[in-house]
Amino acid sequence: MGQGSVSSAVRALQTTLSFCYGKNIAVDGDFGPATRQALIEVQRSSRIAADGVYGPQTRDALGHRMTGPGCGIIAQPPRLA
Numbered sequence: 001m002g003q004g005s006v007s008s009a010v011r012a013l014q015t016t017l018s019f020c021y022g023k024n025i026a027v028d029g030d031f032g033p034a035t036r037q038a039l040i041e042v043q044r045s046s047r048i049a050a051d052g053v054y055g056p057q058t059r060d061a062l063g064h065r066m067t068g069p070g071c072g073i074i075a076q077p078p079r080l081a
Contacts, residue, residue: 002053005031013054016062017042020071 001009011029018027023038036052043050046061 003036
């Protein structure tokens, strides 16, 4: 998922970037330049490839979800062989 995408999944990512990582971006479901830049900053701080694309590596590195008024780390599901 990257710049130009418009969906509820983008809105969920924006919510995580805003509330869990303190990024000042609109939560509107539109993956624009501000969302891309915020994602790159979070990717850099997570020490993963900072390409501004939300894929498996970024999903696994973020590992956050909304938990009431805050954010929490969620355990990653086991991978099937």
